[in-house]
Amino acid sequence: MSTKKLITNTLYFGIVPKLPMLINVFLLPILTPFLTTFDYGIQGVITAYTGIMLVIAPLGLNVHLTNSYYEYGKKFNLVWGRILYYIIATSILCGIINMLLLMCVIPLDYSLQLVALSILGSIEIFFCANSTLASHLFPIEGKPKPLVFTNLFASLCGIALSFVLIFYYKLGYWGLISVTALSSVVSFVLFIRFVWQRYNIKPIIDNKLRHIKYFLNISWPLIPHSLGFLFLTSSSRIVMTWHNIDYDDIGLYSHGTQMGNYAVIVTTALVLALNPKMQTSYRAKDYDSYRKLYFLCQMIALVTSVLICIWMNEIYSILIKNEKLAQSSSIACLMCFANVVHPLYIFMSTNAFIEKKTKQLLWLVFIPGILNLILCNIFIPIYGFRAAVYSTMISYWSQILIPFVIPYYKATVLQWLKRKTILIALLTVIILSVFGANIISQQIIFIKLIVSAAVVSVFAVVFYGRRLNSVV
Numbered sequence: 457m458s459t460k461k462l463i464t465n466t467l468y469f470g471i472v473p474k475l476p477m478l479i480n481v482f483l484l485p486i487l488t489p490f491l492t493t494f495d496y497g498i499q500g501v502i503t504a505y506t507g508i509m510l511v512i513a514p515l516g517l518n519v520h521l522t523n524s525y526y527e528y529g530k531k532f533n534l535v536w537g538r539i540l541y542y543i544i545a546t547s548i549l550c551g552i553i554n555m556l557l558l559m560c561v562i563p564l565d566y567s568l569q570l571v572a573l574s575i576l577g578s579i580e581i582f583f584c585a586n587s588t589l590a591s592h593l594f595p596i597e598g599k600p601k602p603l604v605f606t607n608l609f610a611s612l613c614g615i616a617l618s619f620v621l622i623f624y625y626k627l628g629y630w631g632l633i634s635v636t637a638l639s640s641v642v643s644f645v646l647f648i649r650f651v652w653q654r655y656n657i658k659p660i661i662d663n664k665l666r667h668i669k670y671f672l673n674i675s676w677p678l679i680p681h682s683l684g685f686l687f688l689t690s691s692s693r694i695v696m697t698w699h700n701i702d703y704d705d706i707g708l709y710s711h712g713t714q715m716g717n718y719a720v721i722v723t724t725a726l727v728l729a730l731n732p733k734m735q736t737s738y739r740a741k742d743y744d745s746y747r748k749l750y751f752l753c754q755m756i757a758l759v760t761s762v763l764i765c766i767w768m769n770e771i772y773s774i775l776i777k778n779e780k781l782a783q784s785s786s787i788a789c790l791m792c793f794a795n796v797v798h799p800l801y802i803f804m805s806t807n808a809f810i811e812k813k814t815k816q817l818l819w820l821v822f823i824p825g826i827l828n829l830i831l832c833n834i835f836i837p838i839y840g841f842r843a844a845v846y847s848t849m850i851s852y853w854s855q856i857l858i859p860f861v862i863p864y865y866k867a868t869v870l871q872w873l874k875r876k877t878i879l880i881a882l883l884t885v886i887i888l889s890v891f892g893a894n895i896i897s898q899q900i901i902f903i904k905l906i907v908s909a910a911v912v913s914v915f916a917v918v919f920y921g922r923r924l925n926s927v928v
Contacts, residue, residue, distance in 0.1 A: 476611035497703030500710030504690035516678025537660035586647035614639035687825025692844035712784030716791025753799035
């Protein structure tokens with residue numbers, strides 16, 4: 457893959473799909489005067505519970521998508537059709553369960569409004585099947601346009617509805633929740649053309665027990681694995697509801713987390729664009745290229761987090777026109793670094809996916825997710841909702857220790873990384889970066905400019921000095 461092709465794919469797979477997020481960012485000065493921390497609290501709790509059901513609904517069956525594409529050649533659609541049928545069936549069941557859960561946790565009296573809000577918050581689950589297949593199909597095919605432009609159009613429809621509900625009708629959390637609801641319906645309908653018709657991937661009804669057992673035997677570990685992500689990202693808000701934390705505080709935490717998560721946009725885009733290169737490098741046992749790809753992704757994740765943290769106060773002053781919401785800037789500065797080890801997870805999990813060692817995936821996210829759940833339960837009642845920030849960071853960073861204690865990852869990581877001591881150096885650099893970037897974020901703009909230029913210069917020197925450009 458040429459550098460030009462990498463940049464193009466990164467733009468298509470990562471940046472273009474994030475345009476709706478960027479549009480939302482630019483809309484913040486217009487909409488935040490009409491939103492409250494309570495609105496963000498409602499959105500945060502609904503997102504947390506809906507997210508759990510979204511990862512349960514596919515039953516981990518998406519693990520078969522990439523492997524069957526490479527293993528079955530032109531007949532991969534026969535496997536994908538069966539998986540599509542199973543996901544549609546389970547998404548309906550999970551959607552109904554989620555509606556009932558939301559009716560129990562949303563802090564509104566039982567009414568038609570509560571029922572309607574629970575349905576609206578669950579629509580994304582009912583219509584998740586087509587997007588699940590499309591998100592695997594087009595990156596593998598190296599054809600970003602059908603995926604990114606379909607999702608872009610669907611998201612813009614959701615944003616338009618949200619804008620009208622918040623700005624014109626002052627409906628607050630209704631507008632925040634409507635984005636994903638409408639966009640999921642639109643994308644489901646549009647992907648029928650691209651996935652069902654163009655690739656002949658249609659639901660194949662297959663209720664044979666031996667087939668279901670075969671698929672689930674490999675895929676079931678992905679359920680707790682995927683739940684681990686939710687425990688890392690959303691369990692804190694769920695724990696807050698258990699301990700009766702005020703919904704305004706939950707909203708403050710949710711908003712700060714949302715702003716901090718913008719730091720992973722570039723990294724996610726790059727990893728997605730490099731996925732075919734990662735697959736071919738590991739399958740060909742070209743561990744030197746695989747290692748360089750990891751270094752590239754990890755460096756960009758760290759540099760992006762540092763720069764966004766440094767300029768977070770300026771970002772808030774421009775975008776957030778709401779004094780109460782602006783108080784979440786300190787949370788956002790820290791949350792920039794929570795998922796900075798995302799590249800390490802991707803490169804470790806790719807090994808397990810390719811080798812179909814799905815049970816090993818539990819160590820990567822489920823255990824850190826449980827750790828976050830435990831830490832939040834211990835410290836939130838004592839120190840309040842801000843304790844969740846540190847619990848989440850520690851839990852994410854615990855992934856760095858996995859290659860030192862789990863035999864499977866001891867062997868595989870050593871195989872492509874060569875020296876595990878690099879991970880200790882990584883953890884040290886991350887901790888120093890958190891402290892350093894937060895200190896610099898409080899300095900005058902001139903100092904921020906100098907430090908930012910120095911960070912970018914160091915990255916450029918390493919990028920060309922280590923010839924990382926040669927692997928892309």
